[in-house]
Amino acid sequence: MRTENIAEPAVPDGYELLAVSPFNRLTGPFYGRQREDGQNLFRVFIRNHHLNRGAGVHGGMLLNFCDIALGRSARWAIDGNALSTVSLQCDFVSMARGDCWLEATSRVTRKTRALIFVSGELHSEDRLVMTASGVWKVLGAR
Amino acid sequence: MQTDPDIVALGYKADLKPVDPYEVLIGPFYARREAEGDYSYAFRIGAQHANVNEIAHGGMLMSFADSVVANAAFAANDGMPAVTLSMNTTFxxxxxxGDLVETRPRLVRRTREIIFVDADFQAGGETLLSVKSLWKVIRPRKAQAAV
Known part of the structure; x- marks a missing residue:
């Protein structure tokens, strides 16, 4: 159960801090765990500044975490090249609250020379929050 | 909050409505009432909004999109809240x-249950992203219970 004055838990077992861009620093920290079966795991601890006025996680934050969690699986699937998001489709299944981890799973569903297809889900307290799929472009691919 | 004089000069005002904590974190966002009664919205991409490629993070652009398209959906719902059902974004x-990002969301359709809003986001004469969104109508009684 939750307790008052929750400090952010330590880096979860087996997870790494994802490379910190300025916007990831502003809205994170985000953690990721690459799994051999391709079903990668991600986490961010939800604080007050991630919420909307209704005390749910802001829709923009859910979209942001989706971009990070799916985009990271795309990056893990290639070597070196930079990527850019081409499209992202997100369905808002239910709301998520603060003072707990927001979790994501994502996996690459298809990889071509220039494009990577990724799908994923967000969960909060074992509840499905968002389903998503997206396409990433490998920059510099010929 | 520090306002951006160049944005204000375009007729925008910093959003003075009660804002969501997340929008305080990533904003400020600006709004301008158009002659037709709808609104345009703007924000300037800052260094804090960048990804590792030193361009605007996709998550930031979608966060701005969700925030301002929500206002268009609320307006279509007689000022009552609506909740996001889906958002499809093309980059x-x-x-x-340093880019000033501007958008004027368009109400496409409103049914009993669902509000359809599209928005294109421009900077320097170029479209950065295009958004199609669906919003679930919240009826007054339910909205009151949620407050």
Whole structure:
């Protein structure tokens, strides 16, 4: 159960801090765990500044975490090249609250020379929050 | 909150309505009432909005989109809240640090249950992203219970 004055838990077992861009620093920290079966795991601890006025996680934050969690699986699937998001489709299944981890799973569903297809889900307290799929472009691919 | 005089000069005002904590974190966002009664919205891409490629983070652009398209959906719902059902985003061009991003969301359709809003986001005459969104109508009684 939750307790008052929750400090952010330590880096979860087996997870790494994802490379910190300025916007990831502003809205994170985000953690990721690459799994051999391709079903990668991600986490961010939800604080007050991630919420909307209704005390749910802001829709923009859910979209942001989706971009990070799916985009990271795309990056893990290639070597070196930079990527850019081409499209992202997100369905808002239910709301998520603060003072707990927001979790994501994502996996690459298809990889071509220039494009990577990724799908994923967000969960909060074992509840499905968002389903998503997206396409990433490998920059510099010929 | 520090306002951006160049944005204000375009007729925008910093959003003075009660804002969400997340929008305080990533904003400020600006709004301008158009002659037709709808609104345009703007924000300037800052260094804090960048990804590792030193362009605007996709998550930031979608966060701005969700925030301002929500206002268009609320307006279509007689000022009552609506909740996001889905958002489909196409990224067309990178946003550079310093760019002023502007959008004028369009109400496409409103049914009993669902509000359809589209928005294109421009900077420097180029479209950065295009958004199609669906919003679930919240009826007054339910909205009151949620407050």
């Amino acid at each position: 067309l061009a990178p946003g550079r640090i």
